[in-house]
Amino acid sequence: MAVSPLAPAAFPSLPAIAGVRFATAEAGVRYKGRTDVMLAVLDAGSVVAGVFTRSATRSAAVLDCQAKNGLPATGAAAILVNSGNSNAFTGKIGATSVAAISAATAEILGIAPERVFTSSTGVIGEPLPHERILAALADLKDGLRADAIDTAARAIMTTDTFPKGASATVNVGGKTVTIAGIAKGSGMIAPDMATMLVYIFTDALIDHASLQAMVSGSADGTFNCITVDSDTSTSDTVLVAATGASGVQVAGNDAFATALTDVMRDLALQVVRDGEGATKFIEVQVSGAADAADARKVAMSIANSPLVKTAVAGEDANWGRVVMAVGKSGAAADRDRLAIRFGDIWVAREGYRDPAYSEDETSAYMKNPELVIGVDLGLGEGTATVWTCDLTHGYIDINADYRS
Amino acid sequence: MAVSPLAPAAFPSLPAIAGVRFATAEAGVRYKGRTDVMLAVLDAGSVVAGVFTRSATRSAAVLDCQAKNGLPATGAAAILVNSGNSNAFTGKIGATSVAAISAATAEILGIAPERVFTSSTGVIGEPLPHERILAALADLKDGLRADAIDTAARAIMTTDTFPKGASATVNVGGKTVTIAGIAKGSGMIAPDMATMLVYIFTDALIDHASLQAMVSGSADGTFNCITVDSDTSTSDTVLVAATGASGVQVAGNDAFATALTDVMRDLALQVVRDGEGATKFIEVQVSGAADAADARKVAMSIANSPLVKTAVAGEDANWGRVVMAVGKSGAAADRDRLAIRFGDIWVAREGYRDPAYSEDETSAYMKNPELVIGVDLGLGEGTATVWTCDLTHGYIDINADYRS
Structure with missing residues (x-):
């Protein structure tokens, strides 16, 4: 291997x-x-x-x-x-x-x-x-x-x-x-x-x-x-x-x-x-949650989302999937206060694509082996940071026949 | 496609x-x-x-x-x-x-x-x-x-x-x-x-x-x-x-x-x-849970486990990963009462591999396009049935570059 x-x-x-x-x-x-x-x-x-x-x-x-x-x-x-x-x-x-x-x-x-x-x-x-x-x-x-x-x-x-x-x-x-x-x-x-x-x-x-x-x-x-x-x-x-x-x-x-x-x-x-099949290291930073527990829910929902992880594997700045993961997390969230960034590039603010969003700039950032996905919920003081990796063909290769 | x-x-x-x-x-x-x-x-x-x-x-x-x-x-x-x-x-x-x-x-x-x-x-x-x-x-x-x-x-x-x-x-x-x-x-x-x-x-x-x-x-x-x-x-x-x-x-x-x-x-x-990349249809049947909510937790934990889903994709009768998914679900479970079957083949009973377990028979079953994973927790009357599919290279292909 x-x-x-x-x-x-x-x-x-x-x-x-x-x-x-x-x-x-x-x-x-x-x-x-x-x-x-x-x-x-x-x-x-x-x-x-x-x-x-x-x-x-x-x-x-x-x-x-x-x-x-x-x-x-x-x-x-x-x-x-x-x-x-x-x-x-x-x-x-x-x-x-x-x-x-x-x-x-x-x-x-x-x-x-x-x-x-x-x-x-x-x-x-x-x-x-x-x-x-x-x-x-x-x-x-x-x-x-x-x-x-x-x-x-x-x-x-x-x-x-x-x-x-x-x-x-x-x-x-x-x-x-x-x-x-x-x-x-x-x-x-x-x-x-x-x-x-x-x-x-x-x-x-x-x-x-x-x-x-x-x-x-x-x-x-x-x-x-x-x-x-x-x-x-x-x-x-x-x-x-x-x-x-x-x-x-x-x-x-x-x-x-x-x-x-x-x-x-x-x-x-x-x-x-050393995550199985990993090609990208991802730090998920959540701030502005109602409390620390909610911040962790959102961070883990993003970090565990197969759709977010495959998008990162494809170097696709698919922030819509981050929105999805926030929405399904069970934490309090208000679309119109939500802001999302990849690294230091804000891609969405106040419930909408950032007016200054540049597809080229964001796509270039996604080619880095180490990425930050940042989410600010705009509701309170809760913060959390979790770490994960992308989901790739390598993970399937390793796990479709590990036991045999 | x-x-x-x-x-x-x-x-x-x-x-x-x-x-x-x-x-x-x-x-x-x-x-x-x-x-x-x-x-x-x-x-x-x-x-x-x-x-x-x-x-x-x-x-x-x-x-x-x-x-x-x-x-x-x-x-x-x-x-x-x-x-x-x-x-x-x-x-x-x-x-x-x-x-x-x-x-x-x-x-x-x-x-x-x-x-x-x-x-x-x-x-x-x-x-x-x-x-x-x-x-x-x-x-x-x-x-x-x-x-x-x-x-x-x-x-x-x-x-x-x-x-x-x-x-x-x-x-x-x-x-x-x-x-x-x-x-x-x-x-x-x-x-x-x-x-x-x-x-x-x-x-x-x-x-x-x-x-x-x-x-x-x-x-x-x-x-x-x-x-x-x-x-x-x-x-x-x-x-x-x-x-x-x-x-x-x-x-x-x-x-x-x-x-x-x-x-x-x-x-x-x-x-x-029509699950993205699906090659296997999986019915997860849970019985014997403390209550219906616990049964659903266990069933969904199995159905959402990437390791269970990749094992099915690889036609690997990896029931150890089913044990793992039961364990992480948050539902009440007792290892020594847990029984697991693939279709009608019991692979584990009372916290251990079934004495009659046949690797050949189970591996043959896993080649079917439609599979049943059965879990009996041996604790109560709670039951749940959920449906899912396997996790394959096709899912990665579809999702690593959907937006572009």
């Missing part, structure tokens, strides 16, 4: 996080000739917080993570992720697989099973051949290295065309705290509470409740504001692990919260840039 | 409705070399009722129809429809165009302007060159014929690949009442309250309030249960005209209401069969 035209030039150089080591293996869960399991081991004292899909059919691994999130267990911890099989809708056998992986990982690492967090991503409804993962555990343990987060980013990919990573450093009281994270995701992207598989590591010192509050808050404006295809995964998981190795306390620290949000947004936008 | 593979073999032979005459013209609103305006004239005593889109950005013609629906005006009436331009999001100029068309039509026919109902369908946001329609009025009047409903069905098409018609006869107290209707619609189909442009005629005798109640009730289980692409039009309109020419009173008559519903469902399903 060709790399997305919206991919970054290269995978970023991610800093090592004191207290975290990584390893990957070719377990052959489904794919051949590539890594498909990653293990991250966190030193004793690490705190892990997460947000997860709200799907009513969420996977066995998600249910297990939710049960373990915030438990008072201490000591070292681990995150084990496989690609190729999501272990979702696999009934009681699915839970058995998660328990087997957790128990074996705990035993080989000498840690508590409730400190092992697992994720699975890939096809839904097939039993997970977890014995293949168990068979790789010894090699994974032997291969643990502090500088291998880039290999971990590759091992968790499914239809992704590039690995996704982001990092930040924060100055807290004159000391440096470091954050590094990885993500996977390309299709079935319309996160509800969290998205896809995302693992973020920091050497900050923080208690679970404070970290959980930061992660939940940051997810709202980052992972919960992206959509590729309006379809919400059964496996969406964001885990943030703080090892405390820096000794720098960050509970309630605004600079740290901002840096964490920045890393989460960076990873979220990389997921959109 | 090739005719949809799901099209009926031929346009049905529709009966003439006493009291209704039709004419069409090539006004050149946007298209060249084809008819693009249709006029239906209803004899004095006719009653017209309708349901319309709830879009917040509905078109000028829809707003005008809603204002006129149920007014006490009497005498002859008219319905005038153009294709090629929807006169939506055209500000105050849009309302001016509707008023000009209504006034001119009323004058040439010698009827009250509030008895002229208009619709426009096509591109959004372009001023309607209504003077081209006015120039065609004299020819339209001269061309009125009782047996020309088939030409009317063709004049209102946009991206439709075939004209859509349906009829029924009802025995009421030993006398015969006849119903005949036409529709257009292919993309931007996710009706909310009504759909697309639909015109139904009957010689039944009925008062406006009774007819309106029947039309609104029938829309719920017909036009409001179809979706092509989840995008709701700014122009959706269903008008039902009863001329009373049969002299048969049908207010409150169940047989007539059923026949009207049947005609509406037939037309609604023809719209799905």
Whole structure:
């Protein structure tokens, strides 16, 4: 599969996080000739917080993570992720697989099973051949290295065309705290509470409740504001692990919260840039809504509209479809106060085509790989920004025969 | 454009409705070399009722129809429809165009302007060159014929690949009442309250309030249960005209209401069969939901899922994506009670792949042009049935460059 035209030039150089080591293996869960399991081991004292899909059919691994999130267990911890099989809708056998992986990982690492967090991503409804993962555990343990987060980013990919990573450093009281994270995701992207598989590591010192509050808050404006295809995964998981190795306390620290949000947004936008079949990156900016909830409704209605997304794919400045998406969103709207722009070009104002509208100028703008669709409803103070991509033949190619 | 593979073999032979005459013209609103305006004239005593889109950005013609629906005006009436331009999001100029068309039509026919109902369908946001329609009025009047409903069905098409018609006869107290209707619609189909442009005629005798109640009730289980692409039009309109020419009173008559519903469902399903790029017709049957609202949420979540629709296009029995769509719908669901079937083949029961599941048998079923996706939630008595089509390269082809 060709790399997305919206991919970054290269995978970023991610800093090592004191207290975290990584390893990957070719377990052959489904794919051949590539890594498909990653293990991250966190030193004793690490705190892990997460947000997860709200799907009513969420996977066995998600249910297990939710049960373990915030438990008072201490000591070292681990995150084990496989690609190729999501272990979702696999009934009681699915839970058995998660328990087997957790128990074996705990035993080989000498840690508590409730400190092992697992994720699975890939096809839904097939039993997970977890014995293949168990068979790789010894090699994974032997291969643990502090500088291998880039290999971990590759091992968790499914239809992704590039690995996704982001990092930040924060100055807290004159000391440096470091954050590094990885993500996977390309299709079935319309996160509800969290998205896809995302693992973020920091050497900050923080208690679970404070970290959980930061992660939940940051997810709202980052992972919960992206959509590729309006379809919400059964496996969406964001885990943030703080090892405390820096000794720098960050509970309630605004600079740290901002840096964490920045890393989460960076990873979220990389997921959109790897949207299945994507050739255009689209930022939808809504202002003037009656309230923030209405602004989000309008932004998501535009971002999820197949007609808007195909028009962008065709580089067609079809703002009539934006009008349609505003109209169907369910949010309060008044045609005669509505204004629409593509980038900085106003195409419609006060319920009508802008008198200065230039088809040539707008068509030229649509050829850019990164586009802004702006809508002002003229009613109130509500704003929202969401990110999406276009809908192309590539999406059909990828999804008309993914399972086979 | 090739005719949809799901099209009926031929346009049905529709009966003439006493009291209704039709004419069409090539006004050149946007298209060249084809008819693009249709006029239906209803004899004095006719009653017209309708349901319309709830879009917040509905078109000028829809707003005008809603204002006129149920007014006490009497005498002859008219319905005038153009294709090629929807006169939506055209500000105050849009309302001016509707008023000009209504006034001119009323004058040439010698009827009250509030008895002229208009619709426009096509591109959004372009001023309607209504003077081209006015120039065609004299020819339209001269061309009125009782047996020309088939030409009317063709004049209102946009991206439709075939004209859509349906009829029924009802025995009421030993006398015969006849119903005949036409529709257009292919993309931007996710009706909310009504759909697309639909015109139904009957010689039944009925008062406006009774007819309106029947039309609104029938829309719920017909036009409001179809979706092509989840995008709701700014122009959706269903008008039902009863001329009373049969002299048969049908207010409150169940047989007539059923026949009207049947005609509406037939037309609604023809719209799905002409879904943009469609190669598969899909009926989604949901049972066992906590209530009817939840059943509809689940059915629409499946029917609007790009991943389910592309899987069907690829003839892939990807029931995992059905699980996903159930999970994201927001309806109450319990993985371990959920059962899924394709046609009569159960693929999953009690939260797991059915033990008798046969990949070969299911894959063979997916090659049919008409498919049933069945979901039983195992929770209550709520049921819903909705209809949709697959998502193919054809949809991208049609919509990546429709406006230009």
